[in-house]
Amino acid sequence: MSPDADLRRRAIALLQDHHVMTLATFDGEAPWAAAVFYASDGLDLVFLSKPQTRHARHLAANARCAVTIQRDYSDWPQIKGIQAEGLCTELLGAEREHAIALYGQRFPLVGRAASAPPTIARALALVAWYRFRPRRLYLIDNSLGFGHRDELDCQEPGD
Secondary structure (H helix, E strand, O other), X not given: OOHHHHHHHHHHHHHHHOOEEEEEEEOOOOEEEEEEEOEEEOOEEEEEEOOOOHHHHHHHHXXXXXXXXXXXXXXXXXXXXXXXXXXXXXXXXXXXXXXXXXXXXXOHHXXXXXXXXXXXXXXXXXXXXXXXXXXXXXXXXXXXXXXXXXXXXXXXXXX
């Protein structure tokens, strides 16, 4: 297995093992960070949000963003996580339906929206669906040495 293939495999495993990412956005005037639940699709991350939120408004103005994913560690040598930069887009049509299905598998309450409690069903009717696609990803693993960080270029040829 090539080093990039192994790094990609380890990154995907970490993404599947976590549920929350911190999304950092910028609208040209001010930065913002928000924690959102996500479902992974390979290295892509799909999430939902109301279009009126500050981070969704920022993404409408500027698709470039960054994410971090990690647990709340108290022992530095155990720290593992991801830092990534990339683009976030709102999903429509078949891509939106794929995101809803993927998210519903990860979070069954969303997958059963029709039978969800009325407050949840009403909230889900108001959200937009987004995909974060990393261009560059860093896998942090302090078990391999303090501050150890491997870089993965995620861009497809021609990006």
